[in-house]
Amino acid sequence: MAKKKKFYQTTVSEFLSGRYGFDELSKIMIILSMILMVVSVLVTYNRWIYLVAIIILGIGYWRMCxxxxxKRKAENDAYLKLISGFSRKARTKLEEQDKAKKYSTFEMHKELGEDGETVYAVYTCRGCGKVLRFEENQGLVKIICPECKNELLDRI
Ligand SMILES: [Zn+2]
Known part of the structure; x- marks a missing residue:
């Protein structure tokens, strides 16, 4: 029995590897299709609505696989942008993505100088590990790694 379970887990993870997976857009598609199915079966008895629900559900699952x-990520970003006008959650999600993208070249942390007053923004290059220090309150600064030419425009 335990052996069977392990086999199943391996198969599933092999199937899922390299695939896009679940996101906000697929989630809303699946929810929408469920609502349409309930409406078509219980309220309108309209088989066309049911068909539309099946198609939406199919596209939702197809996107996940x-x-x-x-391309799927671009679709999801477009969807998040579309609903960000009236959804705070979508806005937060977009901001998180932007932040992750922004710091994909450098890792940044703040450090207090030896004088105990000056704050430094310390950037560690993700390419080569080189550490660059900048005094705070300089506005927009273009950070360039001298080793691997990684670039980041950041407000310090
Ligand atoms: Zn570097």
């Missing part, structure tokens, strides 16, 4: 990760 898709291997074109870049």
């Amino acid at each position: 898709s291997k074109n990760i870049k």
Whole structure:
């Protein structure tokens, strides 16, 4: 029995590897299709609504299994942007993504100088590990790694 479970887990993880997976857009598609199914079966008895629900559900699952990760991510970003006008959660999600993208070249942390007053923004290059220090309150600064030419425009 335990052996069977392990086999199942391996198969599932192999199937899922390299695939796009679940996101906000697929979530809303699945929820929407469920609502439409309930409406078509219990309220309108309209088989066309039911068909539309099945199609939406199918696209939702197909997106999750898709291997074109870049394209699916772009669709999800477009969806988040569309609803960010009236959803705070979507805005937060977009901001988190932007932040992660922004610091993909450098890792940043703040450090207090030896004088105990000056605050430094310390950037560690993710390419080579080189550490660059900048005094705070300089506004927009273009940070360039002298080793691997990684770039980041940041407000310090
Ligand atoms: Zn570097």
